[in-house]
Amino acid sequence: MTLHEVLSTVDGTVICGESYLDRVVKLGFASDLMSDVLTLLDDNLLLITGLANIQSIRTAEMADINQILYVRNKLPTKDMITLANEQGITLMATPCSMFKASALLYQAGLQPVY
Amino acid sequence: METKLELTAGNFSNAGYASSRIKQILKQLNIPPEIIKRVVVALYEAEVNVVAHSYGGYVGCSISSEGISIRVADEGPGIPDLELAMTEGYSTASQEVREMGFGAGMGLPNIRNNVDSLSINTRKDAPTEIDMFISFCQGQEDA
Numbered sequence: 001m002t003l004h005e006v007l008s009t010v011d012g013t014v015i016c017g018e019s020y021l022d023r024v025v026k027l028g029f030a031s032d033l034m035s036d037v038l039t040l041l042d043d044n045l046l047l048i049t050g051l052a053n054i055q056s057i058r059t060a061e062m063a064d065i066n067q068i069l070y071v072r073n074k075l076p077t078k079d080m081i082t083l084a085n086e087q088g089i090t091l092m093a094t095p096c097s098m099f100k101a102s103a104l105l106y107q108a109g110l111q112p113v114y
Numbered sequence: 115m116e117t118k119l120e121l122t123a124g125n126f127s128n129a130g131y132a133s134s135r136i137k138q139i140l141k142q143l144n145i146p147p148e149i150i151k152r153v154v155v156a157l158y159e160a161e162v163n164v165v166a167h168s169y170g171g172y173v174g175c176s177i178s179s180e181g182i183s184i185r186v187a188d189e190g191p192g193i194p195d196l197e198l199a200m201t202e203g204y205s206t207a208s209q210e211v212r213e214m215g216f217g218a219g220m221g222l223p224n225i226r227n228n229v230d231s232l233s234i235n236t237r238k239d240a241p242t243e244i245d246m247f248i249s250f251c252q253g254q255e256d257a
Binding site for chain 2: 032035039
């Protein structure tokens with residue numbers, strides 16, 4: 001699904017990286033544990049997290065993840081947005097919990113990593 | 115090509131900067147993305163360890179046509195029981211580190227899983243030196 005479809009599925013908003021909303025993601029991974037994200041071999045997945053700090057962006061950078069969805073409307077700081085823009089990472093937010101966002105996206109066709 | 119980058123203890127907002135710099139260099143050298151990912155995941159975990167657990171240190175990298183040698187060294191306080199620290203799930207991390215999304219005892223195992231060779235020189239109340247090598251030849255990791 002495209003990031004446009006991700007946003008419409010979880011009633012989300014885009015924070016930065018609007019120009020990449022046509023990107024297609026096939027896999028989703030929900031975690032607040034960045035070391036767990038760093039074990040993933042798949043690229044180009046959607047990271048769903050409640051961890052709105054600079055390390056979520058750095059982790060995405062290292063793991064070649066180009067899109068992050070923050071749950072419960074956790075909003076990134078200015079420094080995070082700057083770093084995400086530098087790395088071409090799209091940041092999005094949803095009012096849904098991690099559980100609900102994951103469930104809705106799974107139902108809409110986003111596949112789990114495991 | 116040699117690069118050395120300083121790491122500041124406790125500076126979580128900057129943790130990952132060295133890994134990011136090395137990633138840029140490897141991309142410029144047209145190293146395959148899957149190898150770059152192994153390098154930066156191992157390096158990033160090591161970098162977070164220095165920031166989270168040590169008095170400060172540095173990352174030193176040496177890049178050749180064969181691969182990348184990385185030394186991550188700190189000024190202490192050392193790891194009292196390395197075997198325990200290498201066990202997935204074992205952690206001595208502070209609440210602050212956990213709030214950063216780390217500290218679940220996966221750092222050293224993640225490093226081990228991404229490198230072709232790993233040597234850790236440490237003891238209690240002493241500096242820690244981690245030396246790792248990642249080959250640029252595809253398939254080397256399975257050797």
